[in-house]
Amino acid sequence: PTEIETPKEQFQQHLHKIFFLIRSGTGHDFSNYKQNTIRRRIERRLAVHRIEKIEDYVHYLQKTPTEVEALFKDLLIGVTHFFRDPEAFEILYKYTLLDLLKSKKANSPIRIWIVGCATGEEAFSIAMLISETMDELKKHSEVQIFASDLDNDAIDYGRMAIYPESIAADVSLERLNRFFIKEDNTYKIKKQVREMVVFTQQNLINDPPFSRLDMVSCRNLLIYMDQQLQKKLLPLFHYTLNPNGILFLGSSESIGEFTNYFSVIDSKWKIFKRNEVMLDKMVNYPNIPFFDSYSTKQQLPEKTVGDGINLRTLVEKIVFDDYTLPCVLVNEKHDVLYFVGHTDNYLKAATGEPSFNVLKMAREGLQHKLSAALHRVIKQQNTITYEGVQVRKNGDIQSINLIVRPLIGKHLPHGLSMIIFDKQTATQKIMPHKTTEVESDPQISNLEQELQSTREYLQTTIEELETSNEELKSTNEELQSVNEELQSSNEEMKTSKEELQSTNEELTTVNAELQSKLDELSQANNDINNLLASTEIGTIFLNNNLHIKRFTPAIKKLFNLIPSDVDRQISDITSNILYENLYADTKTVLDTLVRKEIDVQSQAGNWYSMRIMPYRTTDNIIDGVVITFVDVTEVKTSEKLIRQLATIVSDSNDAIMIQDLTGIIISWNKGAEKRYGYSEEEALKMNIAHFATDDKRLETLKLIEPLKAGKIIETTESKKRNIAHFVTDDKKQETLELIEQIKAGKVIEGVETKRISKNGEILDVSLTLTKLVDESGNLIAIATMERDITKYKHAQRKSEKSIADLKKELAELKAKS
Numbered sequence: 001p002t003e004i005e006t007p008k009e010q011f012q013q014h015l016h017k018i019f020f021l022i023r024s025g026t027g028h029d030f031s032n033y034k035q036n037t038i039r040r041r042i043e044r045r046l047a048v049h050r051i052e053k054i055e056d057y058v059h060y061l062q063k064t065p066t067e068v069e070a071l072f073k074d075l076l077i078g079v080t081h082f083f084r085d086p087e088a089f090e091i092l093y094k095y096t097l098l099d100l101l102k103s104k105k106a107n108s109p110i111r112i113w114i115v116g117c118a119t120g121e122e123a124f125s126i127a128m129l130i131s132e133t134m135d136e137l138k139k140h141s142e143v144q145i146f147a148s149d150l151d152n153d154a155i156d157y158g159r160m161a162i163y164p165e166s167i168a169a170d171v172s173l174e175r176l177n178r179f180f181i182k183e184d185n186t187y188k189i190k191k192q193v194r195e196m197v198v199f200t201q202q203n204l205i206n207d208p209p210f211s212r213l214d215m216v217s218c219r220n221l222l223i224y225m226d227q228q229l230q231k232k233l234l235p236l237f238h239y240t241l242n243p244n245g246i247l248f249l250g251s252s253e254s255i256g257e258f259t260n261y262f263s264v265i266d267s268k269w270k271i272f273k274r275n276e277v278m279l280d281k282m283v284n285y286p287n288i289p290f291f292d293s294y295s296t297k298q299q300l301p302e303k304t305v306g307d308g309i310n311l312r313t314l315v316e317k318i319v320f321d322d323y324t325l326p327c328v329l330v331n332e333k334h335d336v337l338y339f340v341g342h343t344d345n346y347l348k349a350a351t352g353e354p355s356f357n358v359l360k361m362a363r364e365g366l367q368h369k370l371s372a373a374l375h376r377v378i379k380q381q382n383t384i385t386y387e388g389v390q391v392r393k394n395g396d397i398q399s400i401n402l403i404v405r406p407l408i409g410k411h412l413p414h415g416l417s418m419i420i421f422d423k424q425t426a427t428q429k430i431m432p433h434k435t436t437e438v439e440s441d442p443q444i445s446n447l448e449q450e451l452q453s454t455r456e457y458l459q460t461t462i463e464e465l466e467t468s469n470e471e472l473k474s475t476n477e478e479l480q481s482v483n484e485e486l487q488s489s490n491e492e493m494k495t496s497k498e499e500l501q502s503t504n505e506e507l508t509t510v511n512a513e514l515q516s517k518l519d520e521l522s523q524a525n526n527d528i529n530n531l532l533a534s535t536e537i538g539t540i541f542l543n544n545n546l547h548i549k550r551f552t553p554a555i556k557k558l559f560n561l562i563p564s565d566v567d568r569q570i571s572d573i574t575s576n577i578l579y580e581n582l583y584a585d586t587k588t589v590l591d592t593l594v595r596k597e598i599d600v601q602s603q604a605g606n607w608y609s610m611r612i613m614p615y616r617t618t619d620n621i622i623d624g625v626v627i628t629f630v631d632v633t634e635v636k637t638s639e640k641l642i643r644q645l646a647t648i649v650s651d652s653n654d655a656i657m658i659q660d661l662t663g664i665i666i667s668w669n670k671g672a673e674k675r676y677g678y679s680e681e682e683a684l685k686m687n688i689a690h691f692a693t694d695d696k697r698l699e700t701l702k703l704i705e706p707l708k709a710g711k712i713i714e715t716t717e718s719k720k721r722n723i724a725h726f727v728t729d730d731k732k733q734e735t736l737e738l739i740e741q742i743k744a745g746k747v748i749e750g751v752e753t754k755r756i757s758k759n760g761e762i763l764d765v766s767l768t769l770t771k772l773v774d775e776s777g778n779l780i781a782i783a784t785m786e787r788d789i790t791k792y793k794h795a796q797r798k799s800e801k802s803i804a805d806l807k808k809e810l811a812e813l814k815a816k817s
Helices: 007-026 035-049 054-063 065-075 086-103 121-137 152-160 165-169 173-179 227-240 311-322 367-380 443-534 553-557 582-592 633-651 670-676 680-685 694-708 729-743 790-816
Strands: 110-115 143-149 162-164 180-183 186-189 197-201 213-218 241-249 262-266 271-274 327-330 336-340 383-393 396-406 417-422 434-437 538-542 548-551 596-601 607-616 622-631 655-660 665-668 748-756 762-773 779-788
Touching: 007 035, 007 054, 007 065, 035 054, 035 065, 054 065, 086 121, 086 213, 086 241, 086 262, 086 271, 110 121, 121 143, 121 173, 121 197, 121 213, 143 152, 152 197, 162 165, 165 173, 165 186, 173 180, 213 227, 227 241, 367 383, 367 396, 367 417, 367 443, 538 553, 538 607, 582 596, 582 607, 582 622, 607 633, 655 670, 665 680, 670 680, 670 748, 670 779, 762 790
Parallel strands: 110 143, 110 213, 143 197, 213 241, 383 434
Antiparallel strands: 162 186, 180 186, 241 271, 262 271, 327 336, 327 417, 383 396, 396 417, 538 548, 538 622, 596 607, 607 622, 655 665, 655 779, 748 762, 762 779
């Protein structure tokens, strides 16, 4: 039966494809990262794109290069902030940095490597800590902090050295003032700290490490890598550190099995010191394959030589055509390019720094002969054979025939050689074109052969040294020339740097000014936009061609405008106003620069005050026209109502007058003029003093006094007539009391009183008094409508007199009887 794969197995199967796609798209390999972390990040991408199956996501990656980059960014978990774990930095300062700086010579730089620096907060935290320590010790050294990360965007962010205001939560106020410059809503690292840190993009797995370091800080990076990768990196850190160098790890990380490489300074915060020990494992240098053993036809990378000739094809063709022996292909520098067969009996891994140089790999007894043979082959371009070469391996000695053959071809690079290791006693049958050196077997012959070999090796060495010496002289001359050029370039760069710094400062100042102006412009633009959006005044802005530039929302009641109508001719827009000369009037205003104002009516019956004005810039340049529409419908309605009321009041037969709170007449209609005989001009200008007798003048003024509402008015200076002038003496007090009631807000209707006309006639009138208030409801005047009831009162008094006479006569009759 077919075995059903579990989801985990399915994920594992597709994970290799995903690693391949990331490696192809970005050049970075995540195969040694912890797969649980990788899986969580991939599942997050699935959720983002709403993809359910991992195989569907693989297909999506294959056809979407941008998603490969997005996944790569997601896998780079760049969580960091300033002085993360403050207690750890305090321990670092007390127990490591103080001793480090004290022990440093004045001319010796402090070199620190921040591995996986993200956006630079940790690098700058350590830079600030070192700066504080140097100030405390009054000892200043050159500081080189190498901040590396895989994420180029994070590196660019760190290079800017600008961080948000939120860092104030992690950085003390003292450090903010000392090491940062406040710019708007950000903090910028000062130059003295910024120049300590060098940011660089680096692949920790593939790129060469930094060396001669005083400290390596690799915090919270190892936790994302599997054990295999951690075991490669920790010896690498040990190698890069100086004696007694510091290793600073994250609180959740450890040195694992490498306890003999480092001693513990603080176990809680994972601070270690490098021990002076010999590495029991070879350091796995990036980009240098680890030499282990040589199996038949090891699968080295497919490489080409010359005009695209494949190495494997070339070697296998030579070997299969001529040999069935172990052999290796080397280049002019004696570096191994290809292995065939089991060569571990003749070659071994070089000690110290990893190398594929065949002379360093040669076992004891083989090196001299091999060096001489390679030298002669390159020089003579003939096959060289040494028979009976004694090779030692693990204390055993084996005799071999060493054959070195040059590879010469039209499309082959210079210096290729094939080295063949043959245990056979005779090689003549295999190599018909070799130069053979065969000696007898007695002991003296062997000694002579060994002496000859030594002489040849010595001669070869001398020739190589002479060649190397000439090359070194030539190289030295070139280096001196290059050094002079570099010195000249350095001086030019210093000059350029100073000019750039000056230019940068000027640009910074100009940029700050521009930013300030931009902010002001933005604020003004926001104010204008909010004003236009909130105003009820419909406004259209036109350019010199009478094309629409912008408009307010309120204008949409009158014109059918949408945002896409900007730049259209105003005459092309339909409107809801009953006015046909808008375009002509607009053009006239633009030509004459004389504003025009007129009331227009909309199709809905509303009235608007239309104003057309030239658009003037701050430089007093005419740059178009502004048309505004103010809704005056309520004003028009009020004016109409006022005109109607004015007509009613003016033509009424009743006397209607208005008086202020002191009793001074301020309005006088035709009915009042007809009733009392005074024209409007006379009633408004005459003074009460002109109508009162000498003995009543003082009394009249005293009666008016309560109406002044607390303010003394000299009535002798007044040019207006008081209402008291028209009141008979016996009714004046009653009239004044009525006015007080009106002032108190009481409505008075149907009050009967007496008035005096111009000719002295006493009239009976019926009053209706109404208060007039302002917008705030305050009493400002009193309106009085007075109807003449003199005839009615005369008839009433006559009737009452008749009734009284009848009653009197009746009483007399009763008395006589």
